[in-house]
Amino acid sequence: MDVANFGFVVAGLVVGFIVGMTGVGGGSLMTPILLWFGINPATAVGTDLLYAAITKSGGVxxxxxNSNIDWKITGWLTLGSVPAVMLTLWFLHSLHTAPEALNSIIKQSLGFVLLLTALAVLFKNKLLAFAHRRGVDHSQISDSKLNGLTLVTGLILGTMVALTSIGAGALGTVALFILYPFLPTRRLVGTEIAHAVPLTLVAGLGHASMGNMNWELLGFLLMGSLPGIYIGSHLAGRVSDRVLRPCLALMLFSIGYKLVF
Known part of the structure; x- marks a missing residue:
């Protein structure tokens, strides 16, 4: 195994551990890492999506x-996200004859979503506090309205994930914190990981059908990520992220700013 491939294994291990522990960091970390290694943007997104689907299956x-998954919420999210993925992939397929345009759209979208993810990670506690404050009136929201909002959230996440492979972690978890402020953190993390599996699987297979896939690279990433997410999932909610969160937010913001501007 040469140095570059060993680097992919280590990257998979680290990212898998962070995803398992916090539910955050899959695409937002792995896709920029693949770009840093010089991987084509479209290939980086496609490879990362299948990597995420397989990795998060272990987390599920x-x-x-540990009974950390609310399957009803997962179902409503998936009902919105999978159709959104299919529509977005159809749009990207229409640009497949113009690779430069496709890569440009992916890089710009990736940059903007990274900036949003950085803000979501950095201000996570403030967003959680807001969610709990509004939770007093949460009982006034009907089940049908809450299900509809969850479906719309899935639709937005599906579009972002199909374009960039990012969004199902930090942004998805924050959205669920706001919609379901009284659901325990560990169940929100588990629910978002469960939703991410069908979402990233459909998106990843779609990108693979367009040729946006490096199977050898995927294998090296999984060598590290599968044990990483297994260990991280057992530590979910037990390890403080006060140091990790600001560092992660700064890194994501820097990468996003560079891609956009």
Whole structure:
């Protein structure tokens, strides 16, 4: 195994651990890492999506065993996200004859979503406080309206993930905190990881059908990520992220700013 491939294994291990522990950091970390390694933007997104689907499947097994998944919420999210993924992939396929245009759209979208993710990670506690404050009136929201808002959230996440492979972690978790302020953090993390599996699988297979896939690279990433997410999932909610969060936000903001501007 040469140095570059070993680097992919280490990257998979670190990102898998962070995803399992916090539910955040999959695409927002892995896609920029792949770009840094010189991987084509479209290929980086496509490879990362299948990487995320397989990696988070391991996390689902652990979270399901610990009863950390709300399957009803997962279902409503998926009902919105999967159709959104299909429509977005159809749009990207129409640009497939113009690779430069496709890569430009992906890089710009990636930059903007990274900036949003950085803000969501940095101000997570303030957003949580807001969610709990409005939770007093949460009972006044009907189940049908809450289901509809969850479906719309899935639609937005599906569009972002298909374009950039980013959004199902930090942004998705923050959205769920606001919609379901009284659901325990560990269940929100587990629910978002469960939703991310069908979302990233459909998006990843769609990108693969367009040729945006490096199977050898995927194999090296999984060598590190599968044990990483297994360990991280067992530590979910037990390890403080006060140091990790600002560093992660700064890095994501810097990368996003560079891609956009």
């Amino acid at each position: 097994l652990v979270h399901r065993k």
